[in-house]
Amino acid sequence: MSIIEVDRVTKRFRPRRSMRAMFGRGGLTEILRGGEGAHQTALDDVTFTVEPGDSLGIIGRNGSGKSTLLKVLAGVTLPSSGHVTVHGRVASLLELGAGFHPMLTGRENVYLNAGLLGVRHAQVEELFDRIVEFSGIGDFIEQPVDTYSSGMYVRIGFAVAAHCNPDIFLVDEVLSVGDEEFQGKCRQKIRELREQGKTIVFVSHDLSTVSALCDRVVLLEKGRMISRGSPKKTIDFYLRRIGRENGIHTMQEGRLESVFSHGRLSMYRDTDEVSGFSGFQAQVNCLGRWHNASEAQWEILERAENRCVARGTMMRLPLQYIWDMRLENGHLVWRVSLECERETAVEATEINLFLPEGYDRWHYGALAGRFPEILSSDITWMTVAPPSLECREVAALPRAGAALPPILATMATDNPQATLVWQNTDHVAGCRVLQVYAKAPEGQKTIAAGRHDLATLDVDFESGLDHIEARLKEAERRRTLRRGGLEARFHEGHIEIRHDGRLLTAAIHGYTSMLIGNLWADSPNLRWGAVEQTASSLRVSGESRRFPFRQDWEIAIEEGRVRLDIWLEALEALEVQEYHTSVLVVSDYIEWETEHERGEFPEFTAGVEDWVHANRNYAPGAWIVARGASVPALTLRSALDDVPFRMTAINAGHHQQARVLQALRTSEGSPLRFEPGRYHYFSGAVEVADA
Amino acid sequence: MNCPGAGVTIRRMNAVVYTDRDQRRVSRVVRDLIRSRELFVDLVWKELRIRYRYAVMGFLWAILEPVAMMVILTFVFTMVFADKAAAFRGGDTRPFAVVLLCGLVPWQFFATGLSKGVQSLVDNQNLIKKVHFAREIVPLASVSTCLVNFTIGFMLLVLVHVVLGGSIGVGLVWFPVVFAIEFVMVIGLVLLLSCLNVRYRDVGYIVGVAIVFGFYATPIFYTLDLVRHLGEAHPVLVRLYMLNPMALLIGAFRQVLFENRFPDVSLLIWPGVAAAACLAIGVVSFRRSGPLLSDYL
Numbered sequence: 001m002s003i004i005e006v007d008r009v010t011k012r013f014r015p016r017r018s019m020r021a022m023f024g025r026g027g028l029t030e031i032l033r034g035g036e037g038a039h040q041t042a043l044d045d046v047t048f049t050v051e052p053g054d055s056l057g058i059i060g061r062n063g064s065g066k067s068t069l070l071k072v073l074a075g076v077t078l079p080s081s082g083h084v085t086v087h088g089r090v091a092s093l094l095e096l097g098a099g100f101h102p103m104l105t106g107r108e109n110v111y112l113n114a115g116l117l118g119v120r121h122a123q124v125e126e127l128f129d130r131i132v133e134f135s136g137i138g139d140f141i142e143q144p145v146d147t148y149s150s151g152m153y154v155r156i157g158f159a160v161a162a163h164c165n166p167d168i169f170l171v172d173e174v175l176s177v178g179d180e181e182f183q184g185k186c187r188q189k190i191r192e193l194r195e196q197g198k199t200i201v202f203v204s205h206d207l208s209t210v211s212a213l214c215d216r217v218v219l220l221e222k223g224r225m226i227s228r229g230s231p232k233k234t235i236d237f238y239l240r241r242i243g244r245e246n247g248i249h250t251m252q253e254g255r256l257e258s259v260f261s262h263g264r265l266s267m268y269r270d271t272d273e274v275s276g277f278s279g280f281q282a283q284v285n286c287l288g289r290w291h292n293a294s295e296a297q298w299e300i301l302e303r304a305e306n307r308c309v310a311r312g313t314m315m316r317l318p319l320q321y322i323w324d325m326r327l328e329n330g331h332l333v334w335r336v337s338l339e340c341e342r343e344t345a346v347e348a349t350e351i352n353l354f355l356p357e358g359y360d361r362w363h364y365g366a367l368a369g370r371f372p373e374i375l376s377s378d379i380t381w382m383t384v385a386p387p388s389l390e391c392r393e394v395a396a397l398p399r400a401g402a403a404l405p406p407i408l409a410t411m412a413t414d415n416p417q418a419t420l421v422w423q424n425t426d427h428v429a430g431c432r433v434l435q436v437y438a439k440a441p442e443g444q445k446t447i448a449a450g451r452h453d454l455a456t457l458d459v460d461f462e463s464g465l466d467h468i469e470a471r472l473k474e475a476e477r478r479r480t481l482r483r484g485g486l487e488a489r490f491h492e493g494h495i496e497i498r499h500d501g502r503l504l505t506a507a508i509h510g511y512t513s514m515l516i517g518n519l520w521a522d523s524p525n526l527r528w529g530a531v532e533q534t535a536s537s538l539r540v541s542g543e544s545r546r547f548p549f550r551q552d553w554e555i556a557i558e559e560g561r562v563r564l565d566i567w568l569e570a571l572e573a574l575e576v577q578e579y580h581t582s583v584l585v586v587s588d589y590i591e592w593e594t595e596h597e598r599g600e601f602p603e604f605t606a607g608v609e610d611w612v613h614a615n616r617n618y619a620p621g622a623w624i625v626a627r628g629a630s631v632p633a634l635t636l637r638s639a640l641d642d643v644p645f646r647m648t649a650i651n652a653g654h655h656q657q658a659r660v661l662q663a664l665r666t667s668e669g670s671p672l673r674f675e676p677g678r679y680h681y682f683s684g685a686v687e688v689a690d691a
Numbered sequence: 692m693n694c695p696g697a698g699v700t701i702r703r704m705n706a707v708v709y710t711d712r713d714q715r716r717v718s719r720v721v722r723d724l725i726r727s728r729e730l731f732v733d734l735v736w737k738e739l740r741i742r743y744r745y746a747v748m749g750f751l752w753a754i755l756e757p758v759a760m761m762v763i764l765t766f767v768f769t770m771v772f773a774d775k776a777a778a779f780r781g782g783d784t785r786p787f788a789v790v791l792l793c794g795l796v797p798w799q800f801f802a803t804g805l806s807k808g809v810q811s812l813v814d815n816q817n818l819i820k821k822v823h824f825a826r827e828i829v830p831l832a833s834v835s836t837c838l839v840n841f842t843i844g845f846m847l848l849v850l851v852h853v854v855l856g857g858s859i860g861v862g863l864v865w866f867p868v869v870f871a872i873e874f875v876m877v878i879g880l881v882l883l884l885s886c887l888n889v890r891y892r893d894v895g896y897i898v899g900v901a902i903v904f905g906f907y908a909t910p911i912f913y914t915l916d917l918v919r920h921l922g923e924a925h926p927v928l929v930r931l932y933m934l935n936p937m938a939l940l941i942g943a944f945r946q947v948l949f950e951n952r953f954p955d956v957s958l959l960i961w962p963g964v965a966a967a968a969c970l971a972i973g974v975v976s977f978r979r980s981g982p983l984l985s986d987y988l
Binding site: 013014071072074075076077078079083084085086087090091092094095097098099100101103104108111112113115116117120144 | 741820983
């Protein structure tokens with residue numbers, strides 16, 4: 001049995017007559033003829049039922065009939081036609097001050113109010129202390145309520161209604177009058193009432209509260225019920241529908257639809273939401289606190305069918321967000337800029353694209369992987385792919401069967417700090433997040449007045465899986481050299497070497513490192529530029545973030561070997577304690593040999609993560625070779641006759657499970673000094689002998 | 692159903708159906724009123740608390756008000772217009788103060804009951820907008836509150852009567868009977884006019900003016916006999932005058948008080964019929980517009 005049945009309810013209001021309407025033209029004759037004048041229809045043929053224990057949210061714009069519907073349910077007014085059946089006792093919180101007499105004290109009003117809700121004096125006495133305590137009114141309870149603020153009215157009103165143990169609880173917008181703390185308390189109480197199996201009908205403009213508290217939502221527009229269903233579905237529908245209001249704009253192009261609403265962007269493709277829980281949003285960290293763009297005051301500067309430019313003025317900060325959003329050819333192009341009135345302390349900025357959990361694979365530059373499952377123990381966010389400043393292109397692929405399109409996103413930015421990051425959120429949010437993170441560089445925590453583009457994201461929703469994979473393959477191809485069975489791939493300061501498709505290198509693969517001021521500057525930590533590819537070679541250069549040097553790498557592939565030429569460009573005078581070029585190979589390599597000696601790599605020992613030298617003889621040499629039964633012999637050979645390298649065999653840590661062939665240049669006592677200029681750092685090859 | 696959270700047992704669930712026709716059925720008046728009886732008591736209490744709140748002398752005003760009126764009018768008609776008043780009263784030997792008070796107390800009930808009752812729905816709009824209940828109890832409570840003042844006034848009347856040498860007897864029991872007619876009439880009028888006042892606030896002003904007019908068109912500071920004596924000169928006017936039920940009722944009150952007997956039936960028939968008609972019209976019209984009152988508040 002439904003606890004509330006609303007059956008074809010229509011409510012019309014007659015216009016009130018004033019003197020003018022009565023005696024103005026035609027007014028009086030109309031009254032004499034019994035005419036009714038123009039009706040206003042507040043509710044138009046509304047039908048629904050509410051089951052016991054349900055909580056129903058009613059949303060809609062101002063004047064859409066929400067409050068009238070609630071009044072009809074409360075029996076405060078009657079429908080003009082149709083009927084409403086209500087089983088059980090109703091407590092309502094309709095208008096501010098309803099149920100109060102201003103001349104009575106708070107205490108007397110509690111009794112009166114409870115009496116209106118059908119609770120007798122003896123029962124109120126039992127509840128009185130709890131009501132006063134909940135309301136937080138304190139000693140004001142003995143004061144006449146005409147001295148109360150509107151917030152106090154609501155406090156008392158809610159406290160009484162909630163404690164009168166109604167079967168049905170009707171709450172109108174009035175709650176929003178209360179302060180944040182009290183609203184939280186009310187939400188908590190409403191949740192409690194829900195758990196006790198009470199039926200709740202709730203009108204609010206606060207959509208997040210509605211979606212948190214309601215099982216079902218009804219959307220009214222001009223008195224008609226235009227949608228009903230799950231909170232998410234109805235609220236989405238509503239947000240898209242109210243496009244024309246200030247601060248909100250709906251864009252559409254092809255299969256894509258995008259709703260910008262007060263600093264939050266939601267994406268839809270064929271009416272399925274592609275954005276996650278919190279949509280696409282941005283935030284800025286000033287003086288240690290994050291300020292979300294949704295806290296800003298937004299206005300739409302430009303509206304078009306498929307474009308929207310909006311400005312959000314941050315509260316209490318001299319900052320404005322300017323978002324330029326455009327849908328074209330199945331892409332969302334979104335430029336986020338910050339405009340500062342004056343020099344402003346900004347520590348970091350973030351642009352977050354929340355995506356549903358239905359995306360389960362990520363691509364990040366040339367890397368790819370699966371998103372870890374979000375477990376209930378995940379209480380913090382987690383970065384899923386190692387962030388790289390060079391990565392400009394990422395993709396997310398949906399789980400099979402999910403109604404989500406593959407997404408390919410590219411970032412364009414002038415900000416050298418902007419980094420794309422793939423994240424998993426905590427368990428509650430349960431989303432994948434594509435983040436553009438930019439931290440202010442060390443020692444520069446302010447940004448100047450004027451406009452700063454943070455990033456432009458181009459998110460492609462249409463290209464489809466094959467296209468994305470093809471593009472990513474293409475990007476990978478551009479970094480890969482092949483000759484015969486040999487393959488070398490450069491990736492962010494590593495070189496991976498494959499033979500007949502088998503990966504011979506492991507862990508951090510081939511790389512370089514320099515010890516400067518007791519700190520190792522590894523090549524994977526350099527900031528690498530774009531890879532330049534010729535027929536048989538790759539050229540790429542990387543700049544240190546910490547020290548004044550660059551490395552230019554040239555990788556070439558020849559029959560049976562990968563040639564390496566590395567130059568060091570010292571931008572300032574550089575003192576290096578030692579430097580090396582190393583290749584980490586898989587643990588299948590068992591033996592090593594140099595010009596001076598040979599030996600076997602030891603077993604890995606659990607718990608030992610330090611690198612262990614296998615050499616005894618440290619005389620300079622030109623080559624070192626590693627051999628294994630199932631793998632082709634691999635040689636690291638130096639061609640620089642004027643630079644003495646110590647060829648070293650090392651066992652890497654237990655965790656890495658790799659053997660290291662290293663060409664080490666040591667300084668005997670005093671550091672090696674590089675004056676500004678260009679030096680040959682390493683020249684040689686990694687040779688792979690066909691088995 | 693017992694709820695651990697609130698500790699209060701609620702009543703059995705009964706379905707309420709809100710349709711345009713159902714709630715307007717006159718036959719449901721009595722049932723609805725019985726259901727709302729507790730709220731009715733609450734409302735009466737509330738009215739009483741409010742009436743003299745913030746007045747330093749509080750309930751004393753319920754006595755002081757009629758006494759002050761009596762003193763003023765007695766002063767005006769026995770001192771200021773001393774010679775005119777003598778002619779006015781002819782051979783009447785009853786003390787003027789008692790005659791006056793005997794008209795004033797019922798009239799005050801009529802006037803305050805009507806004016807407060809007519810405004811009651813507007814004054815209590817906050818309650819009407821809160822939940823569903825039988826709206827009739829709002830004007831009913833408002834009028835009933837005036838019973839307290841009437842009772843105080845009545846005791847004052849008896850006291851003054853005795854002090855000024857009058858005698859009281861068993862016949863005084865007829866006083867409430869006559870008053871019942873007046874009460875029913877006020878209720879009927881208030882039901883009719885209060886909901887009309889919600890739609891057309893003019894009604895409140897018209898009632899105010901009518902009460903001032905009624906004060907002179909009712910034998911309060913003069914007697915009904917005086918009007919009867921004018922009958923030969925202005926027969927039409929007097930007949931119109933006699934259509935005022937309050938005029939007849941005050942004549943009846945005076946007969947009960949001074950002659951200790953059941954009043955002339957001729958004085959009760961017309962007011963009785965008028966009261967019954969008022970009540971019928973009042974109840975029906977209130978039922979028709981009552982459920983929609985909140986639309987106009």
